[in-house]
Amino acid sequence: MELFFKDNVKIEITKSSLCGIYFLFKNDIIVYIGQSINVESRVVAHTKNKEFDSWNYIKVDSIDLNEVESTYILEYQPKYNKTIPFNKKWISKNNIKNKHNIFRNVFNESAENNEFKSLVFLLGNSYILISEFNEWKKGL
Numbered sequence: 001m002e003l004f005f006k007d008n009v010k011i012e013i014t015k016s017s018l019c020g021i022y023f024l025f026k027n028d029i030i031v032y033i034g035q036s037i038n039v040e041s042r043v044v045a046h047t048k049n050k051e052f053d054s055w056n057y058i059k060v061d062s063i064d065l066n067e068v069e070s071t072y073i074l075e076y077q078p079k080y081n082k083t084i085p086f087n088k089k090w091i092s093k094n095n096i097k098n099k100h101n102i103f104r105n106v107f108n109e110s111a112e113n114n115e116f117k118s119l120v121f122l123l124g125n126s127y128i129l130i131s132e133f134n135e136w137k138k139g140l
Contacts, residue, residue, distance in 0.1 A: 017041070020060040023070050024052035024080075032080040033072045037066040050080055072136055074120045074127060091133050093126040100137065110136065 017038035024032040024046060032050055036042035039057045046052070060068050066087035073081045074090065084090060097104050111119055111126065115136065118129040 013094065016058060018059065019062050019065075020057045021065065021072060022055055022057040023072075024050060024078075025054045026052050028054075028081045030076045030078045032078050033056070033069060033076065035060070035085070037062055037065075042073070070127075077122055083125070084127065089130060090120075091130045094114060096133065102140070106140070112115040 018040060019037045020039055021035050022039045022043055023030050024034075024043070029127075031052055032046065034042060034046070044054050058068075059126065066085040067089045070084040070087045070090050073084050093107055096102050096107055107126075108138065110116065116128045117134060120131050121125050
């Protein structure tokens with residue numbers, strides 16, 4: 001096992017890589033959520049461009065990384081996360097406009113009328129569950 005220290009953040013590099021979702025903390029507040037098939041090396045890479053004083057992770061199968069990471073980012077909205085990865089669970093307002101030829105004003109009107117139970121905002125973009133979007137689209 002190799003130990004890596006930067007600004008008092010201890011990172012243990014083990015022989016077997018950890019696959020999962022990792023959380024970077026500053027003063028016990030989540031400041032970044034990411035995913036990797038080698039969590040320890042990815043956390044080390046973040047010491048160059050993000051301020052954090054501790055980290056933790058949850059083990060997640062590689063096939064589920066995008067969906068799980070997206071859900072956590074939308075729930076906690078860490079300051080360093082700007083978007084969510086493409087996944088099969090959530091769709092953004094931009095993707096609705098670009099891929100489904102639905103005008104933004106149609107989506108916005110439905111959002112303003114509280115037609116979406118799963119609507120979440122992240123830095124100026126909106127996301128909804130794809131399953132809810134598909135049901136909504138049937139009614140257009």
